[in-house]
Amino acid sequence: MRSALNCWKINRDQPHDVFEFCNDLEYDKRGGKMMESRNINLERTALIKGDLKFTNFGQLIKSTLFRKLIKTFIDELTVKKSYLLKTLEPFQNEEGEFKEGAFIDFIYLLNINSLEEIICSGYFDIQFTYEEYSQLFLGFLEGIYNYWRSIQRFMIKTDVYSADENTKRSKAYSLASNNDAFKKMVLDLYRNIHFNVTGKSVSIYRQLPSGAQVAFLTDNFEFDREVKSKNDSLYKVPYVWEAIFEPPVIFYTQSSKRDGVFPVKDKRILQKFYLDSDEWFAIPVKVGRLLSIVYVQKEYLALGAGLFNLFEMATPEEFTKQKPDAVVFFGLDKSLFEEDEMLGFVTKEEDVYYGLIPDSAGIDYFGYMKKIMLTLHNIIQIEKKAMPVHGAFAKIRVGGKKSANIMLIGDSGAGKSETLEAINKLPKSLACDFDILIDDMGSLHFNKEGELMAVGTEIGAFVRLDDLQPGYAYSTMDRSIFMNPNIVNARVIVPQMSYEEISKSTRVDFVFYINNYEEISESTPPIELFADLDKAYSVFSEGKRMAKGTTGEVGITTTYFANPFGAVQLKEEHEKIAKNTFKKMTEVGVGVGMIRTQLGIPGYEQSGPFDAAQALIQFIDELNKLD
Template sequence: MQEENINLERTAIIKGDLKYTNIGQIIKSSFFKKLIKTFIKELEVKKSYLIKTLEPFQNENGDFNEREFIDFIYLLNINSLEEIIRSGYFDIQMTYEEYSQLFLGFLEGFYNYWRGIQRFMIKMDGYSPDEGTKRSKAFSLISNNDAFKKMVLDLYRNIHFNVTGKGVRIYRQLPSGAQVAFLADYFEFDREAKSKNDSLYQIPYIWEAIFEPPVIFYTQSNKREGVFPVKDKRILQKFYLASDEWFAIPLKVGRLLSIVYVQKEYMALGAGLFNLFEMATPEEFTKQKPDSVVFFGLDESIFDEDEKLGFVTKEDDVYYGLIPDLAQIDYFGYMKKILLTLHNVIQIEMKALPIHGAFAKIRVGGRKSANIMLIGDSGAGKSETLEAINKLPREMACDFDILIDDMGSLHFNKEGELMAVGTEVGAFVRLDDLQPGYAYSTMDRSIFMNPNIANARVIVPQMTYEEISKSTRVDFIFYINNYEKIDDEVPAIEIFEDLNAAYDVFSEGKRMAKGTTGEVGLTNTYFANPFGAVQMKEEHEKIARKTFKKMKEIGVQVGMIRTQLGIPGCEQDGPYIAAQELIRFIDKTNSEKL
């Protein structure tokens, strides 16, 4: 493990091509030395009493002898602390009882410090289209990470025993290796697939991902602010991606091919993409030019003042999203929404209507079904209303399949039917808004982001790519209203008779902000969609009015569902009531027979 491959303040990149067979590979590495240095710096900043642990390894000027301390740890792995003190090899003036308690605190702090870092293992391994070969390479990486994890656990346990002289009665196999492991390779690209920045083809492209659940990441920010402006500027020649600093993640965002270039400090956000989007294969991304490209973590000096949270531009028929290297954008919402903004801008260019909503096939009583589109901004209650269906009484005999969780597009097929296409195979949702226990029931495949602070999130896979990428007929469209309380005069579900009134509600995009973005209180966002629709409002409005007019002509009903999610005290009951009324509504309609 080489020091230049890691930054242990937030992220550790562990070399995955090593087979870890002895503890010396860890203790004697530059990787371990840097970890010690960084931990000591943290203790100094906190003015921790544990700094006293280092006194025996300081000279008369107070300079710390790092090499001597590393030797001490190496010996402590195989000898008891009492024997080491008695030998006099190190200048430990305290008694065994005093120093053992002090060092035990240092050990626990150091171990927890390591486990609190975002840990990734990267193995450079040649891609093969053969499925058997790919499995073999994945198993090899899994084995290497297992061996590394065992070495870390063994080191901790050996030292703990040699400090205390006591074994433990309960062994906890705490996650101590890499949280996510990647197989990556360098690829040759067809000329027509390449852009004018050659550095994009000199960095590793990830072609396989392996997760060690539970995967929990803590980021520097927990909310998203603003929108990404769409600019007309050429940017490809303004930066260079260093091959030891960046990784490429090829994806399918709906039917579009996208490549995300991630600076290594933001690999936690990059890892989240594997639960949210379908991976693109080398056979796809090396042969064709991508529809969109994201650069996440570029030097902020190339950004203008109004671009500090990122921006979108088009160059040589490809849309690009650029995000600066800033602490405030270290939040998965920025990663997800820049990709979806690019998707939506492309849809508008293709004359399709991008929608910010959830889409589900809901079945009732084994007799009726309807494909329901729920449109609304973040925190309106789209996903929460659908999830509440799972809590309804069994006698209502209802279930659903999610086809779009957050973003998609609408178009009309040759037969004139309104059709929807999705973008994501997973969901990025607030823990607080899910039914109790749901996220934990999916812990073995979820990625948790900041689980113990405000706006805690989980990224969980839900659908197959085949489901979200095909065109599916839309039966009903509802605007999600989270700010009005229902009563005898204000129903949970309302169908619009007036096309203009319906258009005005959708266009106004009103909602009660719930802290998922930088907004608070009652807000308005054009078509509840700050991801492309706002930036290209003139073009979007032409498509939207044409779509609404044709929906009325073909009989697609348009309405509003009041979830009450933004009303204090209604966070759980509101979506439940909305789900209950939605099922009753479907049951009363002449929906498609199952």
């Protein structure tokens, strides 16, 4: 036994750099110094190189990632003053310093030998009985295994993009296969060590998600000269052209709500920063009909991954030949931002709108990623003389008869999505169903025939778990991304519509303001149509709601047109468009009214949207009877 141990000690290789690990201390390449990245108790991000097929345990145990995983887990145990630190006592020198190499040796041997044999060999100075140390190490094993699974894990493979569909499928299958092999290797390592510590196999095998949660295929592309900006570093970072998800995908972020608005600044900033190709990823998407490029610092890849469930991916044929309408940088150095820009800001340079977000724990929330993109979209729509709307739009059918296209306008937490989803809970005898065409943001314009038309932005929805009907989110678990599911304002990002549906112009029949703060009574019915244009405009422009904790606001609040994403920043320009739109709506016969969801009133979180949905279906049914 001793000779086998010595043989391993002498012949072990240097660590394989097959991983990157964003831990508590990392080198700041921008400033050339060590910097504190995040509080030690917060999740990190692990990047796994996807071009490697995992075939032996040494690839894991001798990796840079494994060493850093042990270090950060021990750091956490130290902060918590955990009893599990006793596990490390045999691997400390006379000064009490942890001997990492010896511990790595021990783990490697424990994968192939029993703990009892290793203790008896005397190779390590384990001053515990087998019974004592086996129980101690089991606690450590379970702790580090659960810690690993709590980390945001991404597999990245650089592979040459091909427009050929069969070639693309083959490359995606190869990456998925590598992730499967990695996941199996992690599970087998855990089970081998567990068996060698206890001497017993488990009775129930749980195939826990232990590999990468999301895998990306990336490449470096050549861009046409006329589409490039003056910052050349933007074209040296890897661009994601394919994504593979391993459900259920659950991410925990450092913040769970959004605050403030993004100010619009007149400043030139493009040449004030450099994107390190080892630190940043580019994600090209289509926000409605607009082309957007999102550059994400690797610490925020969980937010970047959410984009694939919310927006249509742009193809290399599109983003290398077409100048983007909007560009987002998420995770830039704080020194680039002024005091009033610490939640992000918007500027225009070289005829392109840019949204910039600083590297800060406070903005580690998908709402910031989504809303900076939609703010850019809305500002561009205002520039085009279209009216951006913060709302949901659906084609609703009742009894198999004529459908009605309903636009619901309201701020976050008003009950737009919740009212539509409540239609699914209505009795089947009503024979009602709907297609969502806009979930959160879109724009209104009039076609040549004078009809009011709507165009959407997103193919998915970013909704509160608490406000969905029970079990709905879990019925879509195999395609959803869950964000902070165990805390207030837990969210799920779920794909819902096709890009073809949301990007085409669709006629609008009714526009309703969503009122979540008034209780239904004889004087305040669930649905009310406005006969007076001025009253209607006043209600919509005031943007009143009861804040639901989805932002930093509390109680009754007002936001101009319930839209802090562009309308507030460009209020003067927006007001001209909005007044003209409302005037034309009344002229062409578009119904304008209010729906009371009661969502902001305690006790009505489920019944309020249900009652609103029931009233809406009855309203549409009455319209059918009049035809």
